[in-house]
Amino acid sequence: MDLQAQLEELKLSTQAKLKEMNGNHVKELQDLRVAVLGKKGSLTDLLKGLKDLPNELKPVVGKQVNEVRDILNAAFDETARLVEEAKIQAQLENESLDVTLPGRQMKLGNRHVLTQTSEEIEDIFLGMGFQVVDGFEVEKDYYNFERMNLPKDHPARDMQDTFYITEDILLRTHTSPVQARTLDQHDFSKGPLKMISPGRVFRRDTDDATHSHQFHQIEGLVVGKNISMGDLKGTLEMISKKMFGEDRKIRLRPSYFPFTEPSVEVDVSCFKCGGDGCNICKKTGWIEILGAGMVHPQVLEMSGVDSEEYSGFAFGMGQERIAMLRHGITDIRGFYLGDVRFSEQFK
Numbered sequence: 001m002d003l004q005a006q007l008e009e010l011k012l013s014t015q016a017k018l019k020e021m022n023g024n025h026v027k028e029l030q031d032l033r034v035a036v037l038g039k040k041g042s043l044t045d046l047l048k049g050l051k052d053l054p055n056e057l058k059p060v061v062g063k064q065v066n067e068v069r070d071i072l073n074a075a076f077d078e079t080a081r082l083v084e085e086a087k088i089q090a091q092l093e094n095e096s097l098d099v100t101l102p103g104r105q106m107k108l109g110n111r112h113v114l115t116q117t118s119e120e121i122e123d124i125f126l127g128m129g130f131q132v133v134d135g136f137e138v139e140k141d142y143y144n145f146e147r148m149n150l151p152k153d154h155p156a157r158d159m160q161d162t163f164y165i166t167e168d169i170l171l172r173t174h175t176s177p178v179q180a181r182t183l184d185q186h187d188f189s190k191g192p193l194k195m196i197s198p199g200r201v202f203r204r205d206t207d208d209a210t211h212s213h214q215f216h217q218i219e220g221l222v223v224g225k226n227i228s229m230g231d232l233k234g235t236l237e238m239i240s241k242k243m244f245g246e247d248r249k250i251r252l253r254p255s256y257f258p259f260t261e262p263s264v265e266v267d268v269s270c271f272k273c274g275g276d277g278c279n280i281c282k283k284t285g286w287i288e289i290l291g292a293g294m295v296h297p298q299v300l301e302m303s304g305v306d307s308e309e310y311s312g313f314a315f316g317m318g319q320e321r322i323a324m325l326r327h328g329i330t331d332i333r334g335f336y337l338g339d340v341r342f343s344e345q346f347k
Contacts, residue, residue, distance in 0.1 A: 135178030143177035192224025223312030260293025290317035
């Protein structure tokens with residue numbers, strides 16, 4: 001078969017194959033284009049035979065080659081268009097969408113109840129002129145214990161047994177180290193220090209309905225001239241009313257914390273029974289919410305603050321404790337299980 005006949009045969013056979021293509025032959029179409037028109041395709045192989053033709057036939061056959069290439073290129077483009085249309089039509093038929101069906105409502109998430117509680121408490125303190133300071137969860141023993149008037153072998157350390165990474169590095173048991181670090185840096189010539197330090201803390205505890213090896217705290221510190229117990233009580237009354245209702249009263253009971261002297265436990269009048277006695281307040285009319293006290297002079301002196309000239313108060317509360325009381329949550333483990341049904345109750 002001469003070269004001209006081979007060109008005609010290639011054209012006709014390729015056109016016949018293209019007519020058989022449909023929406024399922026996208027890859028086959030591409031493979032066929034490469035096999036016919038590619039650099040190593042059938043048409044390129046036929047072109048190699050031009051050198052063996054007589055000189056008078058080369059222009060004629062060369063023109064025929066160009067015509068066949070143009071015809072096949074156009075045929076491939078048209079077939080590609082038809083194949084794509086067939087593919088889309090098949091998808092429309094197989095994946096039809098009934099626009100009359102009601103839409104699927106997207107569920108919106110919400111902030112965790114502990115986040116909500118923390119943000120609400122922070123907003124109250126920001127409105128009172130406090131600053132919010134973050135700190136390290138992995139802390140030095142020096143800042144976590146010694147700077148809080150808890151030297152090594154002090155028996156009160158047993159109440160805050162924690163997880164040690166080394167002998168001197170541990171997971172903090174309270175956010176008080178943030179206060180010590182901030183107190184070191186504060187310039188009292190610019191005014192008193194008023195701060196809160198929220199965050200996660202860790203203690204080696206048995207997990208049950210009311211205890212967890214990790215929980216959250218917001219601790220507060222005020223240091224300045226002429227700071228008194230009356231300032232502490234006024235601050236705590238403000239917080240109690242904002243968190244539990246304007247009718248709430250507080251009472252202070254003597255207690256012991258190594259870093260405050262005197263120290264107090266703070267109770268709020270029961271928001272369920274109004275102080276008459278119920279199951280929430282265990283028939284006492286009062287609910288314990290936090291611990292507080294006047295900053296121990298030794299804590300001030302370790303930060304280079306003259307305890308004869310300056311005084312202060314400190315307090316600490318747990319977000320879980322506040323949230324459990326406000327929302328009637330009976331098991332602290334619900335905060336950490338990641339059950340969306342638990343979180344959805346507090347939108």
